Structure formats: C-alpha cells, structure tokens
Amino acid sequence: MMHYDFVFSGFGGQGVLFGSQLLAYAAMEAGLHVTWIPSYGPEMRGGTANCTVVISDEEIGAPLVRHPSAVVALNYPSVEKYEPQVAPGGLLLYNASLVLRPPTRVGIHCVPIPASDVAAELGNAKLLNMVMLGALLQITGVLPIGTVEQSLEAHLPARRRDMLEANKLALRRGAELAQEPLVAA
Amino acid sequence: MAKQLMKGNEAIAEAAIRAGVEAYFGYPITPQTELLEYMSKRMPELGRVFLQAESEVAAINMVYGAACAGRRVMTSSSSPGISLMQEGLSYIAASNVPAVIVDVMRGGPGLGNIAPSQSDYFQMVKMAGHGDYKPIVLAPATVQEAVDLTVLAFDLAEQYRTIVTVLLDGMLGQMMEPVELPAMRALPATPPAWAITGAAGRAKNVVVPFRLQADELEALNFDLQRKIADIARREVRFKEYFIDGANADKVHGDRAELIVVAFGAAGRVALSAVKAARQQGIRVGLHRPITLSPFPDERLSQLADEARGFLVVEMNAGQMLEDVKLSVGGQAPVRFHGRMGGQVPMPDDIAQEIEKLDGMTSRPIDHKIEGPVVLRAAVGPARKPETGRN
Amino acid sequence: MIPVEPFTEQVVFQRPRAMSATPTTYCPGCMHGVAHRLVAEAIDELGIRERAILVAPVGCSVFAYNYFEIDGVVAAHGRAPAVATGLKRTQPDKIVFTYQGDGDLASIGIAEILHAAGRGENLTVIFVNNAVYGMTGGQMAPTTLPGMKTTSSPLGRDTRTMGHPMKMCELLSQLDGAAFIARRSLHSPAEIRRAKKAIVEAFKTQMEGRGFSMVELLASCPTNWDMKPVDALKWIETHMVPIYPLGDYKTRVES
Ligand SMILES: Cc1ncc(C[n+]2csc(CCOP(=O)(O)OP(=O)(O)O)c2C)c(N)n1
Ligand code: SF4
Ligand SMILES: [Mg+2]
Numbered sequence: 001m002m003h004y005d006f007v008f009s010g011f012g013g014q015g016v017l018f019g020s021q022l023l024a025y026a027a028m029e030a031g032l033h034v035t036w037i038p039s040y041g042p043e044m045r046g047g048t049a050n051c052t053v054v055i056s057d058e059e060i061g062a063p064l065v066r067h068p069s070a071v072v073a074l075n076y077p078s079v080e081k082y083e084p085q086v087a088p089g090g091l092l093l094y095n096a097s098l099v100l101r102p103p104t105r106v107g108i109h110c111v112p113i114p115a116s117d118v119a120a121e122l123g124n125a126k127l128l129n130m131v132m133l134g135a136l137l138q139i140t141g142v143l144p145i146g147t148v149e150q151s152l153e154a155h156l157p158a159r160r161r162d163m164l165e166a167n168k169l170a171l172r173r174g175a176e177l178a179q180e181p182l183v184a185a
Numbered sequence: 186m187a188k189q190l191m192k193g194n195e196a197i198a199e200a201a202i203r204a205g206v207e208a209y210f211g212y213p214i215t216p217q218t219e220l221l222e223y224m225s226k227r228m229p230e231l232g233r234v235f236l237q238a239e240s241e242v243a244a245i246n247m248v249y250g251a252a253c254a255g256r257r258v259m260t261s262s263s264s265p266g267i268s269l270m271q272e273g274l275s276y277i278a279a280s281n282v283p284a285v286i287v288d289v290m291r292g293g294p295g296l297g298n299i300a301p302s303q304s305d306y307f308q309m310v311k312m313a314g315h316g317d318y319k320p321i322v323l324a325p326a327t328v329q330e331a332v333d334l335t336v337l338a339f340d341l342a343e344q345y346r347t348i349v350t351v352l353l354d355g356m357l358g359q360m361m362e363p364v365e366l367p368a369m370r371a372l373p374a375t376p377p378a379w380a381i382t383g384a385a386g387r388a389k390n391v392v393v394p395f396r397l398q399a400d401e402l403e404a405l406n407f408d409l410q411r412k413i414a415d416i417a418r419r420e421v422r423f424k425e426y427f428i429d430g431a432n433a434d435k436v437h438g439d440r441a442e443l444i445v446v447a448f449g450a451a452g453r454v455a456l457s458a459v460k461a462a463r464q465q466g467i468r469v470g471l472h473r474p475i476t477l478s479p480f481p482d483e484r485l486s487q488l489a490d491e492a493r494g495f496l497v498v499e500m501n502a503g504q505m506l507e508d509v510k511l512s513v514g515g516q517a518p519v520r521f522h523g524r525m526g527g528q529v530p531m532p533d534d535i536a537q538e539i540e541k542l543d544g545m546t547s548r549p550i551d552h553k554i555e556g557p558v559v560l561r562a563a564v565g566p567a568r569k570p571e572t573g574r575n
Numbered sequence: 576m577i578p579v580e581p582f583t584e585q586v587v588f589q590r591p592r593a594m595s596a597t598p599t600t601y602c603p604g605c606m607h608g609v610a611h612r613l614v615a616e617a618i619d620e621l622g623i624r625e626r627a628i629l630v631a632p633v634g635c636s637v638f639a640y641n642y643f644e645i646d647g648v649v650a651a652h653g654r655a656p657a658v659a660t661g662l663k664r665t666q667p668d669k670i671v672f673t674y675q676g677d678g679d680l681a682s683i684g685i686a687e688i689l690h691a692a693g694r695g696e697n698l699t700v701i702f703v704n705n706a707v708y709g710m711t712g713g714q715m716a717p718t719t720l721p722g723m724k725t726t727s728s729p730l731g732r733d734t735r736t737m738g739h740p741m742k743m744c745e746l747l748s749q750l751d752g753a754a755f756i757a758r759r760s761l762h763s764p765a766e767i768r769r770a771k772k773a774i775v776e777a778f779k780t781q782m783e784g785r786g787f788s789m790v791e792l793l794a795s796c797p798t799n800w801d802m803k804p805v806d807a808l809k810w811i812e813t814h815m816v817p818i819y820p821l822g823d824y825k826t827r828v829e830s
Contacts, residue, residue, distance in 0.1 A: 021190070021361070028190050028363040036190070037360035061457030063360055066531045208665050234664045238657065239690035246654035246687070250630070250661020253648045258661070276651050381646045381662060383669050385625035391640045392648040 002032075002057045004142050005065040007082060008129075009050035010074025010095075015129030019072075020051040023133060026143050026151040027055045035063035048077055055142060070140060072132050074115070079103050083110075093135055093178075095128060111139065111178065118173050124163070127170035134174025145175055188363040193328045193353060194219035196364050197261070197287055200335040202227055205370045206285070207256040208234035210247035214263045215299040216355035217289035221261065241266035245273030245286075252282035253392045255380025257339055257373070261287035263355075264305050265296065267313075274348060275314030279394035279405070281412075283342035285335070286313075286320070287351045289358040292527035300527020301356035301450060306504035309350050310478045318409050320348035321416060322478040324448040326424075328362035334475070336367055345416055352477065354500060356450045356529060417479035426456060427463060428470035428488070441470025443542055444488050446509050447498040448474045451530060455498045458535030465536075467543050477505065485512035494546040495519045496538055498530055518546060591615035593624045595644045604804025606761045606794035607636050610703050613767065614674070615643060617774040621782065627670045628662055630655045632684075634676035635709040653684025656691035659698045670781055672699035677718040678708040681741045685717075688747070695752025695786035699777045702743065702789055705796040706815065713799025717741040720818055725799070740818055744791050748824035754786035756825040760793040762811040766821075773823075785830040793819055 008020040020036060027034035035054045052068065054060050070091035071082040076099045079092070083103045086092050091109045096102070097116030104110075113135045119127040137145050149168050156164055191199070198220045201209075209224040221237070228235035234251070238244035244260050251258040262270065267288050277284050288309060292302040309322050321341050325331035331353060338349040376382055381390055396402035428441045447455040452473035459471045472488065474481050489495070494517050497506045503521050510519050522538040524530045590596065594615035601607045618627050624645055631639040633652035640647030650658040655673035663671040680688050680702050691698060707725055708714040714727035718740050722731040748756040755777055759770035770792055777788035793815045795807035802810060 024361060025190055028188055033363075034190075035360055035362050037356065059456070060362075060453070061460065062454040062532045063356070064454075064529055064531070066533060208661070210661065236660065236664060239686055242654065243657040243660075243687050243690065246651060246657035247661035247664075249650070249654075250648065250658035250663075251665045252661070253658070254662050254665045256665040258665075272651050273654070280648075381628055381648055382666060383626040383628060384644065384646050389644055390646045393640060394649055394651075395637070 002055075004053075004055045004070070004140065005068045006053045006055075006136070007050055007065075007068040007071045007085075008053070008074075009048060009071065009078035009082060010129075012049050014074045015126060016049045016051060016074060019129030019133050020053050022148060022151055022155060023055075023136075023143070024053050025155050026148040027053075029151055029154075030143055030147050032057055033060045035060050037063045048075070050078070070136060072136055073099070074128065074132065075099070076101070091139060093132060093139070095132065097128075109139075111135070113174060113177050115174065118177070119170060122166060122170055122173065124166060127166060130167050130170035131174035131177070134171035134176075135178035136174075137171070138175035138178040145171055188365050190361050191328060191364050192219060192359060192361050193331050194289065194358040195223045196328050196332050196366075197335050197351065198223035198227065199366055200332040201259055201285070201339070202231065202233075203367050203369045204336040204339040205257050205372050206233070206259050206339065207372060208236075208251040208258045209260065210236050210238050210244040210251070210258070211260050211262065212238050212241045212244050212266060214241075214266045216291055216301075216358050217261050217263045217287065219358070220287065220289070241269040242273065245270035245277075248284050248286075249273055249277050249280070249282070252277060252284045253280070253381045255376030255382065257283075257343075259285040259287065261289065263289050263291045263299075264293050264302070264308070265291075267305060267308060271314040273314075274320070275316050275318070276394045277348055278314065278318040278320070278409070279316065280392045281346045281409075282392065283346050284348050285338045285342050285351070286348060287335070288353070290352065290354045292525070298527045299355060301354040301500060301529055302525070302527055303354055303449060303451060303500040303504070304525070305352065306477065306499070306501060309352050310480070310505075310508075313348065313350065317406055319413050319478050320350050321345070321420065322350045322352050322476065323422075324352050324452075324475060324477050325357065326449050326453045326473060328357065328360065329364045330475070331357060332364050332366060341420065345412055347412065347416070352449070354450045355527075413479075420476060421479050421481050421484070422475040423481045423484060424473045424475060426459060426471040426473070428472060440491065441468050442491075442493045443467065443469040443496065443539060443546070444485075444492045444494075445469060445471045445496045445498060445535070445539065446474070446485065446505070447471070448477060448505060451498045451500050454530055454532055455535055457532035458498075458539060461532060461536045462539040462543075465540070467539060469539050469543070474505070480508050480512070482508065482512040485509060486514060486516075489513040489516040492517050494542045496535075496542050497521045498535055498538075499523045500529065501525060518542075520545075591619045593618040593627065593644055595642055597641050599642055600638060601635065602796075602798040604795065604797040604807060605635070606705065606792070606796075607639075607703060609761050609767060610674075610701065610770075610792050610794060611636075611639060611642050613771045613774050614672075614701055616771060617778055618645065620775060621778055623670045623778065623782070626668065627672070630659045630662065630671065630673040632673065632675040632679040633710070634679050636674055636676060636703065637710070639674050653679050653682070654687055655679065655684065656687040656696070656698065656700065660691060660694075660696050663696065663698055667697070670699070670778060672701060672778070672781075674701045675703070676709065677702070677704040677706065678716045681717040681743050685741075688743070689750070692747045692750045692753045692787045692789070695754070697781055697784055697786055698788070699781045700787075700789040701774065701777075702791040703794050704743075704791055704815075704819065705794045707796055707799045709796045709799055713796070718743075720814060742819065744789070744819075744824040747787075747789060750787075752787050753789070753825050754827040754830070755780040755788035755823075757789075757823045758791040758793070758819060758821050760811055760816060760821055762793065762795070762808040762816075769821075783830065785827060791819070793821075
C-alpha cells in the first residue's frame, strides 16, 4: 500500500496553494486517490497558509493528519509550527534562504533547500514553490517529475503560460539540490 | 469523462447545474460561499436564474416561489443561515413542493465559527422547521459522493415532492478531490401539472400551506407521514467497511465485532482509525450512514444482534448518537467520541477509543442480563463543581 | 300607434371572471372584499387572468386565493415579495402580484418589500393598510396612528415609546427600482374608482416590464377599530388620510 501525507506551509503569496494543488493534480492524473485541503478561516490570519495533501492508492479516509509524513516549510513560522508535528522518521523540507535558525529535532530528516535563492537565480522569486516541490518529489519518490511537469502544462494559469519552462526548470533544480543521500539527524 | 480536481462547494454547484437546476437563490455565508459565487457565474451563462437574496429568510421563500412554479430550484447556506430558513422550509414541506437545500455546516451555537462541524444533525434530521415532517438528508463523505448525492437530491425531491438536504461540513466544502461529473441533463420541457403557472385553459392551481380545520390538517399530516414512511422503506442508504461478507478483508475473518458509526467527514476520518485498529488485530468495521433521514435503523439493529459494541464518532456533542442508541436498543454498549467547536477528530484519537471499547467489551460482562449498558465517554475534561453558587 | 321600444336587458354589474363565486369570510364592512374586487376587475380589463398569479399573505387575506379564479400561493408572514420573486424570475411572462396587509408588509416583511422594490423586481404589490393587525385581533401595527388604541397599545400609540407610523409609499418611492408607487383610499365610491385606476396602472407597469409597482389602499377594519362600518370609512377620511396623503408617489414611464 502506498500512502503519503504532506503539509505545505508558508506566507500567502509564496505559492503554497498552487504548489500543493499541482501535486494533487499530478496524483490524480497518475490515477491515484488524492485529497487537498487548505486551512481556512482564522487560521489564515497573519498571512500564513497551509494545505494538506494526502496521496494513496486506496480510498482516503482522513484528509487531515496530526503527524504528516513530510512537511514543506517555506518560511520560519512554518518550521516552528510543524517541526514538532512531523511523524517520527518523517521529512521536514525547509526553505533555507528564509529559515535562519535551522530545525534541530532528532529522529526526523531535516533538509534545507535554498529555494528563494535558487528562484532568484532563475529570475523569479515566485518559483520557490516549484524548487521545493522538485525537492519533495526527489526525496520521497511519490511521483516522477515528468508526471508533475505534464500537470504543470495542463494547469498553469493562462496568464502564467510564459513561465512554463521556468517552472519546469525550477522543479528540476529542486530535485537536483535534494539528490544528496539523507541521514536522519 | 476525465476526472477533475474540484472543491466540494464548487463540485456541488456544478453537479446541481448538470442535474438541471433552473434557479438558485442564496445569501453569502462561510464556509459555503464558493457555491454561491460559482452559481453567480455559471447560472447566467446558461440563461438560468441566479439571485443573491437579501437574507436567508428571503432566499428560502424565493426557493418556495420557484418550487411552486414547478422549477428545479435550490439554495445553499451554513448553520446560522439554515436556522433562519426554518419557517420557509416548513412551508415548503406543508406544500409538498420539491426543493434542494445544501447545508455546509459550521461550528455553533451562536455565530460559532466557520470551522468544520456537524452541529446541524438535529436541526436538519430531526426537524428542519415547525410541524411534523422530515426532509430527506443526504450526507456525503467525499467530493465525489457530494456530486452524486446532489444529483440524487434533485431526483428524490421531484419523485417524492419533498425537501432534500445535502448535509456536509466545511471541511468537505473546502477540500479538493478528483471527481467525475455527470453529463449535462436537459431541462424539463414543461413544468408539472400541479405547478403555479397561470390558469390558462385549466382550473386554477393553488398552493396552500395551511388547513384551518383540524380534521383537514390531520389528513394533510397523514399524507405527509405516509410519504415519509414510504421514503423510509425505499431510500435508506449507507456504506460499510470491513463489516461482513463482501467488504470484510481476508485477514480478520468476515464479521466485525465492533462497529464504528460515523457520517460525512467524521465517517472518513473514522475509516482511517478503523484501518489502524484492524492493523492492531481488532475486529472492527465502519458503518457510514449516507441517508441520515431516513436513518439506517434497521441495519444497525441487525448489526447489534451480534456486535460486541458500538462507537459513534461525530463533530458535535452526540446528535446522531441518539439515533444509534435507539437503533441498538440496548443490545450492546454504545460509546461516543465527539469534538465540537470546529475541531476535527483525529484518526489516532478514534483508534484509541476503539481500543478502549475493545478492552471494555472483551471482558465477559453480560450486559443482556444486567440491562442495557450505555456508556458515553466524557467529551471534555470534567469541571470542578463551582462552590457558593448554583 | 306609438311604437314600442324593444325591451333589452343590459348587464350593468356582474362578477368579474377573475373572481370566484365563493362567498368571502371577511367581517361585515371589511374593505378586503372591495380591494379583491378591484384587483379582479383590473385583471379582467387587462385580459391577464390566465397568466396572473396571486401571492397571498398571512393576515385576514390569507384566504384571498379562495376568492380569485387564478393560480395562487400562500406565503409565510411577510415573505410574499420573496415568494413572488421566485415565481416571477422563473416565469417572467406571468403577471405576479402580492396582496399584503400592513403588518405583513411594513413590519415583519419590511426587508423583503424594500429589497423587491430596490431590485426593481417586476412585480405588483397590492398593499392593504388598515392600521392594525386584523387577523390576530387588532394589535398595533407599524402603521397604527399616533394615539390610536389597539389591543396591544391600550392607552393609545405613544410615539415616544412605540414609534411613528411607517409611511411605505414615501419610503419605497425613494428607491430607484420602484416604477409606480401610489396611495389610494377605499373610503368612498369616488376614491374606490381612483383606486381601481391605480391598480390597472400598476399591472400595466409590470406588463410593460417597467419594474416594481405598488398601490397602497387605505382600508377599514371595523371589527378591530370597534366602529360601525360607515363610521370606519369616515374615520379613514378624517384620521388616516391626513397622515397617509393620497396620490402618486412615483410614476416612472421608462423601464
Ligand atoms: C411568523 C409569524 N408571526 C406571527 C404570525 C401571526 N400573525 C398572523 S396574521 C398577523 C398580522 C396580520 O396583520 P396585517 O398584515 O396587517 O393583515 P390584516 O389581517 O390586518 O389584513 C400576525 C402577526 C404568523 N402567522 N407568523
Ligand atoms: S378583522 Fe378587520 S381586516 Fe380582518 S376581516 Fe375583519 S374587518 Fe377585515
Ligand atoms: Mg392590517
């Protein structure tokens, strides 16, 4: 049985919604069961947004999880919030460009990705969500990058079409950065 | 047709459109507003009626008007808005006109909050307004089910000339899942013969939600009750996991000894818990009512013949719990796990409750001799009695 | 031989086709019956009986559907404009009108009437103002006159604590969606004729798609006013008309 539960968290405008939705689209298009659920209401105050994506090859029960198997944290408040929540042995992937105090929890994999810096190098700060998603795909192997690229082609909003290749590149850069083997802290 | 990834609220709106809804009236309230917004765009595109009413009171009465006109009509709201609709719902019921109501529940009481909740079970199932009647209440647990049940809602509403409610919580309204949408249906060519369309070339039609004489009003009530009984006989729906025969897995034999009962979002969370508990070797299954009204009481009573115990899980203080207890009729202990105020129960908490139930009922207590043992877990920390006042 | 004029019978008075033969249950001297008849005559004259739809209120005229030979719905107290909106929006070719009392329209249903007018809902409203809640036994309405005794203002309406009369024509005529707003009275044959004309005009407004139309009719409730019918009519003239001046409050020709 295959079952993943991911949390994406960051400031509004960092592309949390689109990055996580893209993963959900790709899972759907790969024929898997998937749920995507945003936090809504008062939780969104203060400008942080988070979404939970569950991907499984079976009917999905709970779409929310207390201890996600992986968290993609785009800013420091997200690291603070989710570091204690990641499932033991799970993954905390964080945007090292913005998180100056790295997580220290023992028993989970904490992986820094300088996503904002890489996005800036690629010419657009908004690409950071794709860099992080690329890294997540690489580390977890949940879906091949090619599948996500296809979904990107199908679901990138029309007004962003000119950014298609840049988005793909960001995905691949993220994957490259995450290629080093992992050791639990 | 290819699957689409859709939010529950929008999927319901699109499903209603494809089921041929001709008019939508509503008032903004979180967490159902996407439904109204979706309608505001799509209905005029299709030349159908969309109107943002001045209140839920007005919205439900507009629904009543359009329903009297024999048109497929719906509204959607969330808990406080449904409270305001109660009078109108009762008029619709008394008039035997079809209408579909979507309630995306939020935390209560009062203004409560906009977080997911199942606090409207009583409000929708027991009495969606004054007088003796029951709407059909459908409780989806997935976005696909929300789509399918919305289409069914229109069919049942017209077949029985009744109110059908699609009852979900904010979580399902906000979440995205892959769905297969139904094909677009043609709109009905002509309104039904009873509709209020102008007395052209026929005797006048009237819709009258009252009877002054007691005998006449009792007759109206008998007709309603016959309809409700008919619906109860024919329309009960539920889904079971790991309970017996076909849907039990190979590992643990074919009969669940413990039954978790939960609907909607709580039902799907409970599914995760049930799976986890089965990993621990506990023979537990899930019964998820899809029609909350009519309630699957016969099935639960049948399960109670052999089950060691029941666990009801809800996002409220124990509303469906009462119906489960009635169905079980004291044949087995019934425990409860509920969260309120917009808290969503988590699978590990439910799994713990399953373990407790397992431990408790595997001791050889003979509840059939001792009389019904109906336990109810405390749903919060016990409060110290206040002193000096009462 | 003196030529004999051939005798011809001329019908000078008959039941309008839009009115049913059912005797009404209104009290003697009640003006609801007169108002019904005017509406039915207007429907006949305009030839719209087969596409007219009545939305009856909760109030003494809850029975109005019995007295018209047209399709009808009974709405909840105050909600007739919303029900009418549902009927009209789904069948714009029909002529939909509400018939409402003053408690129904100006109190519990104030939101629905204001918004129907504000939206310019293409409906007609026949508003029967008898200054009390007739059906429930003559309690104070928002339209009750200052100082007027009712069963819930036994010492008379004290405007300091019970507020002032709500003047619906004045209020509604402020709204851009309102196309035709007029107040008439039923206290004399001449006024009744004027009322009829206004009702015809209101229906025409709807038929031409010009928007919201309403005719307020000052009417008596002898039972709850505790007056003889004739005195009650006199009282309309002497007491109500000064507070609720008759006339056209809005006449918008274009749609
Ligand atoms: C929700 C609701 N509240 C109260 C009532 C009781 N009620 C019935 S008729 C009425 C007043 C009717 O007065 P009006 O509209 O002036 O009509 P009239 O009888 O004077 O013609 C009231 C308060 C009701 N039926 N429904
Ligand atoms: S109570 Fe008044 S309004 Fe009602 S029927 Fe009698 S006279 Fe007419
Ligand atoms: Mg009155």
